[in-house]
Amino acid sequence: MDERLRIPKPTARRLSLYLRELEVLHEAKLKSINSTQLGKTLGFTGAQVRKDFATFGTFGRPGVGYSVSHLCEQIRQIMGTDQTWDVAVVGAGKIGQAISAYPKFIDRGFKVVAVFDNNPEIIGTTIANHKVRPVADMTRIIPLRNIQLAILSVPVTVAQDVADRLVASGITGILNFAPIRLRVPDGVGVSSVDFSRSLEQLALETSIDFC
């Protein structure tokens, strides 16, 4: 069917926003929505919304709009969150613990199934129903359970090393909390959360008129 599905990066970033809003509408029993309304609540134009959806199919009904439930299904399928992804958390410090206990993941298609750390005082304790295992077990457990995504919340000094081992274990995507640009082979995705950078963007916005 699709030969080569190519989604522009800005569209890709908006996809999860559409999905979230559509789920709100679905919850509110809305049956259909038009591009202008959907765009307005998210801060985009109707044309933008239509162009975005057009990149992966045509399923709006002229004169009516888009079926909320159908659009949800389509977007989930494109994003791969129509199924549940197993996730490993590596690094059970403060951020790792907060993330491991984050209850919202499961609603969005992600399930933390293993937690690793190297601190002897933490290994063996239980965080969000998971016994914390030594990082050395990672390379055995990840292929065994066929885990594809990892959340990396280890100190920056060891982040690249652990990332290398995650990749070697078969991980195809890393959510990175270390303030460093991870080097990974083609085919492995990295998405970074960097608190300092986020604050810096704020400071910049506050300092400069408009960016």
Add this chain to the structure above:
Amino acid sequence: MDERLRIPKPTARRLSLYLRELEVLHEAKLKSINSTQLGKTLGFTGAQVRKDFATFGTFGRPGVGYSVSHLCEQIRQIMGTDQTWDVAVVGAGKIGQAISAYPKFIDRGFKVVAVFDNNPEIIGTTIANHKVRPVADMTRIIPLRNIQLAILSVPVTVAQDVADRLVASGITGILNFAPIRLRVPDGVGVSSVDFSRSLEQLALETSIDFC
């Protein structure tokens, strides 16, 4: 000097990456760096780096490159992190606690000076040297201490309400951890960290060839 400094959004996002890398080079006693090398370590072209720097000044030396220390100063000044920003943390749950204790902020120009929460069991306890105060005190303390930035880590159900009160207290920038699009007046910046969305981007990258 500068009449109207206009920095394109993509450039603004790269600025903090340049600064971080330049600080690494400074630490390594590098005196100067050229655009091609700097770009390579960050994954950009040399032309991109030069164009970026050109948006806020001209201070490279043909045949040599850019002075590492001078560039650091310039970027910090543009970003406003040549001074320290006082930050309030609102919501002392797991994420709020992790953030409050994050030691790296201070190195980058940010200092947590107040922590607020509404949970009676948490109020009065100490987190990272700060006594947790009731959220009601927020509107008094923020103007009093002239705090400009806030980290918002409250439950999504009250996020907009608390954000409104932050804005009313004089906050000009919010780092938002709630999975919601905050509505704020012009002149107030919002930067959002959304764990589920970050994971969804990863899932998408893993599902689709290239975004």
Add this chain to the structure above:
DNA sequence: CGTTGTGAAATGATTCACAGCT
């Protein structure tokens, strides 16, 4: 020399505007 700074060209994204469908 080697590298910057920058117009000009190329690429990419958004908005416009409207024919065509329901």
Add this chain to the structure above:
DNA sequence: AGCTGTGAATCATTTCACAACG
């Protein structure tokens, strides 16, 4: 009548390529 889907136009960003410079 109302809204989609989409070419064409506009706007923004990146890359190219090279004159000017230390």
